[in-house]
Amino acid sequence: MSKVMSVEEVAAEIESGMTVGIGGWGSRRKPMALVGGLLRSNVRDLTLISYGGPDVGMLCAAGKVRRVVAPFVTLDSIPLEPHFRRARQGGTIEFTEYDEGMFMFGLLAAAHRLPFLPTRAGLGSDVMRVNPGLRTVRSPYEDGEELVAVPALTMDVALVHLNRADRRGNAQYLGPDPYFDDLYAKAATCCYVSCERLVDTADLLKEGPVQSLLISRSMVTGVVETPGGAGFTVCEPDYGRDEQEQRRYVDTPWEEFHEQG
Amino acid sequence: MSRADVCVVACAEAFRGDGEILAAGIGGAVTVLAARLARLTFEPELLTHDGVCLLTGDVPALGERPEVVEGWLPFRDHLWLVLNGRRHVMLGASQIDRFGNSNISCIGDWARPKAQLLGVRGAPGNTRCDPTSYWIPRHSPKVFVPQVDVVSGLGTDRGAYDLRRVVTNLAVLDFRTPDGSMRLASVHPGVSVAEVVAATGFELVIPEDVPETREPTAEESRLLKEVLDPRGSREREVAA
Numbered sequence A: 001m002s003k004v005m006s007v008e009e010v011a012a013e014i015e016s017g018m019t020v021g022i023g024g025w026g027s028r029r030k031p032m033a034l035v036g037g038l039l040r041s042n043v044r045d046l047t048l049i050s051y052g053g054p055d056v057g058m059l060c061a062a063g064k065v066r067r068v069v070a071p072f073v074t075l076d077s078i079p080l081e082p083h084f085r086r087a088r089q090g091g092t093i094e095f096t097e098y099d100e101g102m103f104m105f106g107l108l109a110a111a112h113r114l115p116f117l118p119t120r121a122g123l124g125s126d127v128m129r130v131n132p133g134l135r136t137v138r139s140p141y142e143d144g145e146e147l148v149a150v151p152a153l154t155m156d157v158a159l160v161h162l163n164r165a166d167r168r169g170n171a172q173y174l175g176p177d178p179y180f181d182d183l184y185a186k187a188a189t190c191c192y193v194s195c196e197r198l199v200d201t202a203d204l205l206k207e208g209p210v211q212s213l214l215i216s217r218s219m220v221t222g223v224v225e226t227p228g229g230a231g232f233t234v235c236e237p238d239y240g241r242d243e244q245e246q247r248r249y250v251d252t253p254w255e256e257f258h259e260q261g
Numbered sequence B: 001m002s003r004a005d006v007c008v009v010a011c012a013e014a015f016r017g018d019g020e021i022l023a024a025g026i027g028g029a030v031t032v033l034a035a036r037l038a039r040l041t042f043e044p045e046l047l048t049h050d051g052v053c054l055l056t057g058d059v060p061a062l063g064e065r066p067e068v069v070e071g072w073l074p075f076r077d078h079l080w081l082v083l084n085g086r087r088h089v090m091l092g093a094s095q096i097d098r099f100g101n102s103n104i105s106c107i108g109d110w111a112r113p114k115a116q117l118l119g120v121r122g123a124p125g126n127t128r129c130d131p132t133s134y135w136i137p138r139h140s141p142k143v144f145v146p147q148v149d150v151v152s153g154l155g156t157d158r159g160a161y162d163l164r165r166v167v168t169n170l171a172v173l174d175f176r177t178p179d180g181s182m183r184l185a186s187v188h189p190g191v192s193v194a195e196v197v198a199a200t201g202f203e204l205v206i207p208e209d210v211p212e213t214r215e216p217t218a219e220e221s222r223l224l225k226e227v228l229d230p231r232g233s234r235e236r237e238v239a240a
Helices: A007-013 A034-042 A055-059 A082-090 A100-111 A182-188 A200-205 A243-251 A255-259 B003-013 B029-040 B076-082 B123-129 B193-198 B218-228 B233-237
Strands: A019-022 A046-052 A065-070 A094-099 A116-119 A135-138 A146-149 A155-165 A188-198 A212-215 A222-225 B022-025 B054-057 B069-070 B087-092 B131-136 B160-167 B169-174 B183-187
Touching: A007 A034, A007 A222, A019 A182, A034 A055, A034 B123, A046 A055, A055 A065, A055 A082, A055 A255, A100 A116, A100 A146, A100 A182, A100 A255, A100 B076, A100 B123, A155 A182, A155 A200, A182 A188, A182 A212, A188 A255, A200 B233, B003 B029, B003 B123, B003 B160, B003 B233, B022 B029, B029 B087, B029 B131, B029 B218, B029 B233, B054 B218, B076 B087, B076 B123, B123 B169, B183 B193
Parallel strands: A019 A046, A019 A155, A046 A065, A065 A094, A155 A188, A188 A222, B022 B087, B087 B131, B131 B160
Antiparallel strands: A116 A146, A135 A146, B054 B069, B160 B169, B169 B183
16 A cells, blocks of 8 residues: 655666656756656656756756757756756757647646647747647637647656655645646656655645645555655745755756766 | 836836736846836736735735735646736747747757757747737847747737737837837937947837837836835846
8 A cells, every 4th residue: 555665666667768757847846856866777768748947957967868848948046957958959859849838738638638738829939840740720619710739748657746745645735836746647657756754644634735635646656755855946835945056056067966966 | 217217117018008917027027027016006907926826915025025915826827827818928038030029949940059048938828828028138139130040939920919019228119010010119218219220130110200218207216216126136137
């Protein structure tokens, strides 16, 4: 009944060539401890699906990535992600660039097991030019409007970090924004949750209302307790962003930063 | 009266008449201040947010938390609101062309960019679904280009929903021309039309009489200085 695992055990489940969705947003509540497990493993050729932050940057820097699917990669308080930039400018990764709203519809489609969802976001922009595989669909109703058919962002694995979870994988956010972590869990074949603290199921509602129970155990394969596991990204109310550490990440050559751990 | 105050007021004017919709200033400090100033003065029904996920019941200073919260707007609802359209967004741009197509994605060939920037973010959907304005703190031919490298935000020739105005450190521009191309609407006090033309890398429509951008009222200057931005962040954002 317990799904408690270690970071290394989660990393061992992820194989080269897999598609991995990573929760959070920019430099906010990213599952950095789980990402660290991937950095130490031999995995490569990953396709990452992410509202991208240092998760994408680090995996690019470590040569783990074949393709990034994202509407942006940013560190929020530092707008441009250095390692993602280098990978793009060096031509070492492929990039599927979507509008933010398109990306959400891709997650929603996958979560609902639909092949696509239609939206206006993306029409007329170069998102259509740089993703020649994107198709449009015409409304079958009287309006006849042409819309982008955003394909489902299905994924082999989702990695998310929440504030609390129980040993069976019920997971809770206590900060101001759920981001899209529930959608990643629902869009993935296997979802691994890391959390600040494992608690008894009976204690989940002691810290937050029932609406804070974001992810159900039926969507979760494994759960890992990783205090500080989103650092240096923000994980309110447990901690804010470690701006000093984020600055050090940007200013330090990757090999050096990575070796220092 | 500082140039920065003129710019904030010119951005605030973009929200005039918008009523009970979200004024989303997400293109820098000046755009945040503009939304809040408009709400505190001539457009009191506007909704404003804290830059994270709260709709504020009061109008706090830049960087301060609100004391009163009137709503919750996490990213998923912000993305819903973009499609819903009850929102006027003020964006930034690294490049913009004469029809208002904008780029925040990358510079150079998309397949192998010379400089990777943010990515398109929400610009395609924002400009397709919502009234959109721009704030460009450094008006130069590097930003105002004949052709953007990547169309992130749509121009009037690509189906933009409603491009309202472009405010820069030098001038206010709009798209009120027969073909929807960019027009010089006003120059800021102390700026000449020739300066704006020289700083623009494409041919602007120049009306016979170009008015001057209005100066802040005494109350607007006071609100900026004493209430909304006592630390003067706006001054650091505006190119001299």
